[in-house]
Amino acid sequence: MKVRTTAALAALLVTAFGAGAAGAQSFAYAPGASRYKVVTQQKVTQEVMGQKQEIEANGEQLLSVNIAPRSRDTLGVTVVVDSIALTNSMMGAVDVSANKGAKFGSLIAPNGVVFSTTVPDSGAGANMGDEFARFLPRVTGKLAMGATWTDTVSGKSKQQGIDMDRTEITSSKVVGDTTIAGEKAWKIERASESKMSGSGTTQGQPISLEGTSTGSGAIFVTPKGVFLGSNRKDDVKMKITLIANGMEVDQTVAVTSNVTKM
Numbered sequence: 001m002k003v004r005t006t007a008a009l010a011a012l013l014v015t016a017f018g019a020g021a022a023g024a025q026s027f028a029y030a031p032g033a034s035r036y037k038v039v040t041q042q043k044v045t046q047e048v049m050g051q052k053q054e055i056e057a058n059g060e061q062l063l064s065v066n067i068a069p070r071s072r073d074t075l076g077v078t079v080v081v082d083s084i085a086l087t088n089s090m091m092g093a094v095d096v097s098a099n100k101g102a103k104f105g106s107l108i109a110p111n112g113v114v115f116s117t118t119v120p121d122s123g124a125g126a127n128m129g130d131e132f133a134r135f136l137p138r139v140t141g142k143l144a145m146g147a148t149w150t151d152t153v154s155g156k157s158k159q160q161g162i163d164m165d166r167t168e169i170t171s172s173k174v175v176g177d178t179t180i181a182g183e184k185a186w187k188i189e190r191a192s193e194s195k196m197s198g199s200g201t202t203q204g205q206p207i208s209l210e211g212t213s214t215g216s217g218a219i220f221v222t223p224k225g226v227f228l229g230s231n232r233k234d235d236v237k238m239k240i241t242l243i244a245n246g247m248e249v250d251q252t253v254a255v256t257s258n259v260t261k262m
Helices: none
Strands: 002-005 032-048 051-071 074-088 092-094 103-108 114-119 148-159 162-180 183-202 205-221 227-242 247-261
Touching: 162 205, 183 227
Parallel strands: none
Antiparallel strands: 002 114, 032 051, 032 247, 051 074, 074 092, 074 103, 103 114, 148 162, 162 183, 183 205, 205 227, 227 247
């Protein structure tokens, strides 16, 4: 198994509280098991040597997530891929059945800040990177109407054979409370900007890439420490270079994702 650790957490995390935060509740994830449905839609536009091509892809996963205490200030999170499906406008249904049953792990602070992740070295999930291990969102601010905070996180990860360096700045604001499936929840709106770069081999082709992304959406958590779901839209711009011949591929990707607690 590959273990990845986020170093210098104190230097990477900046938290500022806005109006209404005084006396408010600090968020902490509660131990327990939950199941989530994740639905994603992607529209990719890429240009190679003046030729443009559009591809659409839709994905759906069912995930089992278990949170267990490890120490006073550390939780262990295990994410298992119960089912996974992917369709592509060029190829139709894509066989991703080999990823079913993949297990990912992380050690996190009670508010969701990730200390380390563990992903498979081979077999199911080896090509998926550690994003599943980072499934639970960070909630580093206070749960009170109008409370705001900003997280800046930098780190390395591996996705589809590419070693990635990524820095993301996320601004969050508690905008209200609501009820989801009978549970009281806080709605937290989020906006993010990120930069990424990396290199590696994917589908047998050595490549390098660099890009930027902007995102917006909302997450929903209960005062008792349960993640109820989220929605998000990301706009990504990337330049991919095929190292063997120097060919450049420009890509723009529009991604929407929705997470629902089952």
